[in-house]
Every structure is written in C-alpha cells, then in structure tokens.
Amino acid sequence: RGGYDATFRIWRGDGSGGALQTFTVPVNEGEVVLDVVHRIQATQAGDLAVRWNCKAGKCGSCSAEVNGRPRLMCLTRMSTFAEDEPVTVTPLRTFPVIRDLVTDVSYNYEKAAQIPAFTPRPRDPDGNHRVQQVDVERSQEFRKCIECWLCQDTCHVIRDHEENKRAFAGPRFLIRLAELDMNPLDVRDRRDAAQDEFGLGYCNITKCCSEVCPEGIHLTDNGIIPLKERVVDRRFDPLTWLGSRIGRR
Numbered sequence: 225r226g227g228y229d230a231t232f233r234i235w236r237g238d239g240s241g242g243a244l245q246t247f248t249v250p251v252n253e254g255e256v257v258l259d260v261v262h263r264i265q266a267t268q269a270g271d272l273a274v275r276w277n278c279k280a281g282k283c284g285s286c287s288a289e290v291n292g293r294p295r296l297m298c299l300t301r302m303s304t305f306a307e308d309e310p311v312t313v314t315p316l317r318t319f320p321v322i323r324d325l326v327t328d329v330s331y332n333y334e335k336a337a338q339i340p341a342f343t344p345r346p347r348d349p350d351g352n353h354r355v356q357q358v359d360v361e362r363s364q365e366f367r368k369c370i371e372c373w374l375c376q377d378t379c380h381v382i383r384d385h386e387e388n389k390r391a392f393a394g395p396r397f398l399i400r401l402a403e404l405d406m407n408p409l410d411v412r413d414r415r416d417a418a419q420d421e422f423g424l425g426y427c428n429i430t431k432c433c434s435e436v437c438p439e440g441i442h443l444t445d446n447g448i449i450p451l452k453e454r455v456v457d458r459r460f461d462p463l464t465w466l467g468s469r470i471g472r473r
C-alpha cells in the first residue's frame with residue numbers, strides 16, 4: 225500500500241517547550257515511519273532533529289512515541305495506520321528533550337555505569353571456564369538488548385515520577401542484574417544491591433516493559449520476577465508473591 229498523502233504531526237521544540245507541527249507528506253509502498261520522517265526533513269523541515277542509524281531495528285537509536293506508543297520508527301510500518309489516520313510522533317517522554325525528537329538519555333548510561341561488572345570465579349586448573357549450556361541459554365535472551373530505552377521510557381515508575389530516577393535503575397538494568405545473577409561464573413551476590421541500590425522493589429510487575437521491547441525480551445517473566453524471587457529468599461515482598469502467581473496463570 226502506498227502512493228497517498230499522510231498527515232504527520234511531529235513535536236518540535238526544545239527543553240523550554242514546543243508544539244506539534246503538522247505536515248502533509250507522500251508515502252510510498254512498503255515505507256516505515258522513519259522513511260516518512262526523513263522525507264519531511266528532506267523536503268519541508270531541514271532542521272528537524274531526529275536520531276537514527278541502522279534503519280534495521282538493531283542500533284536502538286530511532287526510539288520515539290508514535291501515536292503515544294513507544295516504538296522504533298524504523299520498525300513501524302506505515303501500513304499499521306489507516307491512510308486517513310494522522311500519525312503523531314513525539315520524543316520519548318521519560319527523558320529530557322534536547323531538540324524535536326532527540327532526547328537526553330544519559331540517565332541510562334549513568335545507571336549502566338553503576339552496576340558492578342561481571343566478577344568471574346577463578347578458572348579451572350586447565351585454564352578454562354566451564355558452564356552448562358542451559359545456563360548460557362537462560363541469559364542469552366537478555367543479551368539481545370539493543371539499548372533502545374523503550375522499556376525505560378514506558379515504565380511508569382519513572383515515566384511520571386522524575387523523583388524516582390535516583391533510586392530506580394529501570395527494567396533494562398534490572399534484567400542486566402538478573403543476567404549476571406543467573407550467570408554461574410559470577411561470584412558477586414547482587415541481591416542486596418538489586419533491592420537497595422537499583423530499586424527492584426519499585427517494580428510492581430505491570431509488564432509494560434516487556435510489551436514494548438522490540439527484541440521480544442520477556443523482561444518481567446524471565447528476568448525481574450526470578451530476581452525478585454531470589455531476593456525474597458531473604459526478605460518477604462508480597463508483590464513478588466502476587467506477581468509470580470499472576471504471571472503464571
């Protein structure tokens with residue numbers, strides 16, 4: 225489907241404020257939202273700020289909110305929308321705007337830097353590190369993360385609560401902790417830090433993070449809930465108990 229004119233509404237502005245600007249723009253067969261945003265930039269708004277890189281859903285740069293939903297613009301097909309449906313593109317809401325669709329995502333890099341690095345046990349006498357295939361496979365899912373920050377953007381703990389950012393690392397880093405916690409080579413006990421420094425207890429298992437992940441990572445079911453259960457070994461958290469039951473219904 226293509227060869228029609230779409231109505232795009234794109235947020236323009238900076239940290240001091242802004243507004244939606246409306247464009248009428250041609251759409252060709254097989255295009256994605258990022259193609260159309262680029263056409264607007266090329267033909268109608270040369271100074272439109274937009275971050276992108278791979279156009280293949282792999283670099284995690286083109287994150288934005290399309291009709292209010294956190295998405296990668298390069299993976300959002302125009303065929304998702306009716307031809308007469310306006311497409312509204314706004315910057316990620318959880319992070320400060322720099323300009324137009326570009327936000328300052330340094331919160332995420334600050335949290336990443338706070339997580340203690342992989343701490344392996346000593347090698348076996350023959351110099352190898354041996355792990356079971358099953359342990360490799362469990363953490364493999366989390367390593368698919370492209371750091372697009374859509375899960376961080378959608379999580380209500382910080383989306384509407386700037387004040388929680390200090391104490392909460394966000395779903396992407398809770399699964400990083402879970403990944404390290406599941407790694408049999410890692411000797412560091414990360415349970416106290418997960419709860420006290422990275423805010424695991426703030427997560428009430430709404431699973432919005434899992435719904436928006438373009439890599440299909442089951443952040444909540446496979447990462448956050450198992451990590452909460454490990455923490456509960458030493459502390460009682462009623463939400464985990466409830467969440468693990470809702471999750472397995």
Ligand code: SF4
Pocket residue numbers: 368369370371372373374375376396436437438439440441443
């Ligand atoms: Fe993006 Fe998924 Fe990684 Fe979150 S876990 S940053 S949504 S790829």
Ligand code: F3S
Pocket residue numbers: 378379380381394395426427428429430431432433434444448
């Ligand atoms: Fe947030 Fe995901 Fe938990 S959206 S509340 S981290 S399940």
Ligand code: FES
Pocket residue numbers: 276277278279280281282283284285286287296297298299
């Ligand atoms: Fe790389 Fe969209 S441009 S993920």
